[in-house]
Amino acid sequence: MKNNWPLWEVFIRSKQGLHHKHVGSLHASDATMAIENARDVYTRRQEGVSIWVMESENITASKPEESEALFEPAADKVYRHPTFYDLPDELKHM
Amino acid sequence: MTKKEALQKYTLQLADTALVLGHRLSEWCGHGPILEQDMALTNIALDLIGQARSIYQYAATLQGEGRTEDDLAYLRSEMEFLNPLLVELPNGDFADTIARQFFFDVYNYAFYSALKNSKDETLAAIAEKSLKEVRYHQRYSSEWMLRLGDGTEESHEKIQTAVDNIWMYTGELTEMTEVEKAVLADGVGVDLEKIKPIWIEKVKSVLAEATLKMPESSWMQSGGKNARHTEHLGFILAQMQHLQRTHPGASW
Numbered sequence: 001m002k003n004n005w006p007l008w009e010v011f012i013r014s015k016q017g018l019h020h021k022h023v024g025s026l027h028a029s030d031a032t033m034a035i036e037n038a039r040d041v042y043t044r045r046q047e048g049v050s051i052w053v054m055e056s057e058n059i060t061a062s063k064p065e066e067s068e069a070l071f072e073p074a075a076d077k078v079y080r081h082p083t084f085y086d087l088p089d090e091l092k093h094m
Numbered sequence: 095m096t097k098k099e100a101l102q103k104y105t106l107q108l109a110d111t112a113l114v115l116g117h118r119l120s121e122w123c124g125h126g127p128i129l130e131q132d133m134a135l136t137n138i139a140l141d142l143i144g145q146a147r148s149i150y151q152y153a154a155t156l157q158g159e160g161r162t163e164d165d166l167a168y169l170r171s172e173m174e175f176l177n178p179l180l181v182e183l184p185n186g187d188f189a190d191t192i193a194r195q196f197f198f199d200v201y202n203y204a205f206y207s208a209l210k211n212s213k214d215e216t217l218a219a220i221a222e223k224s225l226k227e228v229r230y231h232q233r234y235s236s237e238w239m240l241r242l243g244d245g246t247e248e249s250h251e252k253i254q255t256a257v258d259n260i261w262m263y264t265g266e267l268t269e270m271t272e273v274e275k276a277v278l279a280d281g282v283g284v285d286l287e288k289i290k291p292i293w294i295e296k297v298k299s300v301l302a303e304a305t306l307k308m309p310e311s312s313w314m315q316s317g318g319k320n321a322r323h324t325e326h327l328g329f330i331l332a333q334m335q336h337l338q339r340t341h342p343g344a345s346w
Contacts, residue, residue, distance in 0.1 A: 026130050029241060036234060037130035040137050 007056040008034040012048035020052050028053075100276035101214070102156050104283055106166065107176035107273065107319060108217075109149035113167055114327070115181035115198060116142030117334055119191075127188050134234060135191070141227040148220045168338035172327040176273075179318035180263040182327045186256065189242055189249070193256035196235035197297065201267040203232045204292045205284055213281035236300050243304025254306055265314025268293060274319075 005027040011020035023042050028034035034053040043051070062070055078084050095103075119139035126132025150163035157166075180198060185191045206228055209221035242253035268290040270278070277283030301308045317323070338344065 027128065028130065032237060033241070036237065037134070039230075040134040041130055044133075044137070 005029050008038075008053045009056050009059060010034075010038045010042055011052040011054075012038070012042055013050040013052075014048045015046075017048075020050065023047065025056060095272065095276060097276070097280060098156070100273050100280070101282060102153065103176065103273045104277045105149055105153035105156060105217070106174075109146045109153055109166070110175045110177040111181055112142045112146035112149065114175070114177045114330060116140070116146060117330060118181065118183075118185055119195075121185055122191070131188070138195070138231050138234070141224075141231065145220070145224045145227070148223075152216050152220070164338065168335045172323050172331050173321055175323065175327060175331070176319055176321055177327075178263075178266040179315055179324055180260070180267060182318070182324060182330060183260065183263060184326060187252065189252040189256040190260070192235055192238045192242060193253060193260050195231070196239050196300070197260065197264045198267070199228065199232040199235045200293050200296045200300075201264075201289065203228045204289045204296075205286075208284040208289065212283070217282065239300050239306070240304045243301070243306040250305065253304070257301070257306055258309055261309040261311060262313060262315045265312075266316045266318060269314070269316060269319070271319045 006029075007025055008028055008031075009025050010023050012023050013020045026034065026037050026041055028037050031053060035051055038051045038053055042048070074080070116139045119135050119142065122132065122135040122139075124132065126135060146167070147163055150166045153166055154161045154163050180194060183190075183194055203225070206221045206225045210218050210225060212218045212221065239253065242249040244250070268286040270286050274283055274286065278285050298308055
């Protein structure tokens with residue numbers, strides 16, 4: 001079964017939540033079955049009210065070897081944060 | 095048979111049905127073909143056992159004399175259980191279990207949909223709550239019928255065999271007993287004659303979509319609802335009840 005059932009990543013949004021969080025993965029033959037399996041495996045303790053599934057092979061991830069070039073340059077660019085700027089008091093809604 | 099006796103027997107029948115099938119499904123725990131299905135089957139088992147508890151609790155208050163749900167579930171013999179024969183059949187392989195579950199779920203969903211209009215408020219409330227669970231059960235087993243039937247040659251053959259073998263036990267689900275006729279007359283019970291065409295229609299459409307043949311035989315096994323059981327029930331109850339019978343009043 002594991003030979004021809006694809007792997008699916010499961011994302012669940014909780015009742016109070018605004019976005020779907022990644023909770024794990026499972027095997028299923030197709031999307032409908034993946035939703036049902038996710039319901040059975042990942043929502044037993046009221047973890048959520050909405051399920052998204054996608055085949056794992058459709059996810060493209062950044063490579064750990066590249067994280068230096070991708071993420072470190074942002075570390076010393078303070079001007080990208082709104083708190084860097086002093087706003088005059090007269091500006092009420094910003 | 096008085097109204098009171100009829101209602102008592104009816105509640106026992108509904109509870110016994112849920113308990114026996116729940117127990118059968120619990121036998122899959124740790125033995126599922128794949129993790130997700132192990133969880134799915136045991137989740138359904140828990141739903142059914144939960145339904146059984148609610149109904150046994152009601153049955154116990156109807157009987158009075160300080161009886162509890164445990165007395166009814168653990169201290170009655172197979173000559174007192176009133177579940178239909180279908181639910182005590184062995185699990186077999188995954189196809190056998192799915193076929194049994196599918197035929198039962200289609201009936202159960204139609205049944206609870208009708209029971210929620212019962213004049214008996216407790217049964218109506220139990221039906222309303224259980225309906226959400228059973229709706230999912232029907233979805234689950236129907237989807238598996240499609241995948242097994244319209245799957246590989248091997249899965250198709252296995253599920254067709256399962257359907258053919260189990261068919262003669264399905265008629266009893268919509269067969270009215272004297273007890274069921276009595277509670278129907280009181281506005282409490284469900285008219286199985288109305289459920290039957292719903293069941294046939296749904297089964298027909300799913301089997302067709304699953305490219306499976308609907309068996310043609312109309313001869314049906316019967317007797318479970320009148321406490322005449324297959325030898326399977328004896329083994330089930332021996333396993334389910336031996337602890338409570340050996341250590342009466344024991345608790346966790």
